Structure formats: C-alpha cells, structure tokens
Amino acid sequence: MENFALIFVAMLIGYIINKQDIFPKDTPIILNQFILYISLPALVLLKIPQLTFSFEIIIPVIIAWIVMGISAVAVLSLCKIMNFSKEVTGALMLVAVLGNTSFVGIPVIQAYLGDSALPYVVMYDQLGSFIALATYGTFIAAYYSSEESVDVKVIAKKIITFPPFLFLIISMFFIGRTFNPVVISVLESLASTIVPLALVAVGLQLRFKLPPHDIKPFISALSVKLILSPLIAIGVVTIFSWQGKAALVSIMEAGMGPMITAGAVASMAGLAPRLSSAIVGYGILISFLTTWILHNYIT
Template sequence: MENFILIILAMSIGYIINRLNIFSKDAPMILNQFLIYISLPAMILLQIPKLDISIEAIIPIIISWTVMTLSAVIILFLSKIFNFSKEVTGCLMLVAVLGNTSFIGIPIITSYMGESSIPYILVYDQLGNFIALAIYGTFIASFYSSNSKVTFRLITFKVLTFPPFIALMVGLLLIGTEFNQVTIKVLSAFSSTIVPLALVAVGLQLQLKLQKEEIKPFSIALIVKLFIAPIIAIIICKTFDWYNTASIVSIMEAAMPTMITAGAIASMAGLAPKLSSAIVGYGTIISLFTTGIFYTLIK
C-alpha cells in the first residue's frame, strides 16, 4: 500500500508543481537526464549481475517483441477500418505500441512483486522496449511525418551510446559477480532515486486535455495499450506454459501505459501532438488501476 501512496503522491506533486509553474520548463528534461545517465544505469549494474542465464531470462525479450509487433499490426488494421489520417495513424503506432516499462514499470511492478522482479523488468525494458524505441520509433516518426527531422543515420550510435544500454552490457558481463559492500551501497544510493524522481517527472509532463474528435483514436490507443497488449502476453505465456517470475513480470510490463518519450517523438514529428499527450496522461493514471486488475488475474 505504501508504494501506491508513493506513486500517487509523487505524480500529484509533479502535476501540481507544473500547474503552479514552480519549476522551470526544463525541469522534466533535467530529471529525465539524471535518471537516464545516473539512476537507471546504477540500478542496472546493481541488479543485472544477479540474473541467472536461463530460459527465464529470455522470456521478457520474446514477450516484449511479440507484444509490440502484434500491437502495431492491430493499430494498422484499426486505423484502416476507422479511416484515421496519416498523422493520427503515426501517432497511434508510437503511443499504443511503446510502453513506459522503466519509469512506471519499476515502481508499479516492484510494489506487487518486490525487488526480485527488477532484473526481468530491466531485460524487458532494455532489450525490448528501448531498442524498439530507437529503431521502430525512428522509422515510424520518419515514415508518417513529412516534416520529421528524425533520420536513420544515428540509430546505431544512439543505441550503443545510451547509458542504460551500456550499463546493461556491462551488467551481463558481470553476471555471477558479487560486489563489495562499498560498491553496493553507492549503487543502491543512486538507484534508490529512480522511483521518486521518475514519478515526479511523469507528473510534471502529464497533459489531460482532449478534443471531442480525438475520442475514437484515444479510446483505441488505450484499449490496445492497457488491455489487448497484456492479454497477448498472457496468451503467449499460456501457450508455452510459462508461469514464473519472468513471465508475470513480462505480462505486467506489457500492461504499462505509453512511454512518455514515444509521446514526445510523436509531438516532435507533428503526429497529433495533443492526442499523444492526452494518451500519455490519461493512460498513466488509468494504468494504476488496470495493472492491479491484471496482477490479480495472473498471480
């Protein structure tokens, strides 16, 4: 219960601070940079060496890519059925496919499953969602927006120089290694900042405005992201008879709301900016309840 109080309180603080203009407009970006360059790499280095190399470690990767692929296919199909514009389709291809599997996934899933779930959360996020953001996200933004400045030129460079990804590679090389107490305390101190700072940053970026004409694509995006995606993950686990920590974490990760960065890319590319912001905002709030429903069903 205390974890959910923290989630709601931290997000509320961020939202109120934003509404009152207490912080500068750059505050969300600064917080996110601290999280990406310091907090998340520290958590990865602390947790990934604890991972056992087995089929369990591969499950989050399989589910992540399968869920994203099928979600994209479903969005394409529904966009044609409802005759959405190119801009709206591009927006949905980003915000209904890519999930907030780290900054929202970590506090929500650990509140249900404890810290033992973190290595699998990080594998799902870094080897699934992040790589998809860099490659798939860049392609969608470029393809659907004639004004987009995003190109393929630096995709490989971005992936290989992304601090959490570098930390993941180092962590995988250190599997089975036991750090000394000083290293553990330092990494723990930095990694402990990820939950409160990430949630405040989410609150700072919440946008809840929605136009009437956007209700249909808005509803489809939330249904696919918050309901169909985790159902796909459940079907995969049932098909292969996977029932372990890795599979439960993967289902919960599939149920996470839209990645804020995906919404930002949609806005930057001119792909229905107000719609993408509303999906991110409302999806984050609604996910606090839908993830609880799915955890109750699968635990």
C-alpha cells in the same frame, strides 16, 4: 501500500508543480536525463549481476517484441478501418505500441512483485522497449512526419551509446559475481532515486485536455495498449507454458500505460501532439487500475 502512496504522492507533486509554474518548463527533461544517465545505469549494474544464465532471462525480451509487433499490426489495422489521418495514425503507432516499462513500470512492479522482479523489468525495458523506441520509434516518426529519412547508422549509434543499454552489456560480464559492499551501497543510493524522480517527472508532463473529435483514436489507442497488449502476453505465456517471475513481470510490463518518451517523440514530429499527450496522461492513470486487475488475475 507504502509504494502506491509514494506513486500517487510523487505524481501529484509533479502535477501541482507544473500547474504552479514553480520549476522551469524543461524540468521533466532534466529529471529524465538524470534518470537515464545516472539512476537507471546504477539499477542495471546493481540488479543484472543477480541473474543467473538461463532461458528465463530471455523470456521478457521475447514477449516484449511479440507484444509490440502484434500491437503495431492491430493499431495500423484499426487506423485503416476507422480512416484516421496520417498524423493520427503515426501518433497511435507510437503511443499505443510503446509502453512505460521503466519510469512507471519499475515502481509499479516493485510494489506488486518486489525487488527480485527488477532484473526482469530491466531486460524487458532495455532489450525490448528501449531498442524498439530507438529503431521502430525513429522509423515511425520519420515516415509519418515525412520530414526526414531514416538513417540506420544514426539509429545504431543511439542504441550503442545509450547509457542504460551500455551498462546492460557491461553488467552481463558480472552475472554471478558480487560487488564490494561500498560499490553496492553507492549503486543502491543512486538507483533509489529512480522512483521519486521518475514519478515527479510523470506528474510534470501529465496532460488531460481532449477535444471530442479525438475520442475515437483515444479509445482505440488505450484499448490496444491497456487491454490487447497484456492479453497477447498472457496468450504467449499460456502457449509456451512459461511460469515464474519472468513470465509474471512480462505480462505486467505488457499492460503498462503509454510511454512518455513515445508521446514526446510524436509531439516533436508533429504527430497529433495534443492527442498524444492526452493518451499518455490518461493512459498512465488508467493503467494503475488495469495493472491492479491484471495482477489479481495472474497471481
């Protein structure tokens, strides 16, 4: 209960701060940069060494890519059937496929499944969602905005130099080892900043305005992201008879709301900015209910 209280209070604080213009407009960017460059690398370095080499640590990665792949096909098919514009299609290919598996995923899964689930969250997020954002997300933004070509070298450089991913690779060499207590204490302090800062940043970026003509793509996007995606994950887990915390985390991560960064990418590429923001804002709030239902179903 304490974890969920923190989630809603932190988001509410961010939303109120945004409405009152207390902080600069670029505050969400600054908070997210702190998380990406300091807090998340600390969490990765703290949690990944606690894993043991086994097939189980790969399960979240496999499920992440299967879920995103099928979801992308479903979104593209829906957009063609409903004759959505190229701009709206590009937006939905981003926000209806990529999930908020770190900023919201970490506190939500920590609340439901405990700290022991976090290493699997990191695997799903870094080797799944993040790489998809850097590769698939870049391609979609470039293709549907028709403003720039896709540079494979630039994409590869972004992935390799991204701090959380870099520290994920480094942390793999420490699996099974124990750090000095001082190092652990420092990492724990830095990693503990993720939840409050991420949730305040989410609150700062929430947008709820939605004109009538955006209702169909809005419903389509959230139906895929919050309903179809976790159902795909459940199907994969069932087919392969995967059990344990890795499977549970993967299903929960698949059901997370739309990725804030994906919404930002869509907006910056000129892909239905208002619709993208509304899908992200409403999607995150609705996901608290759908993940609760999902958790009760799978446990």
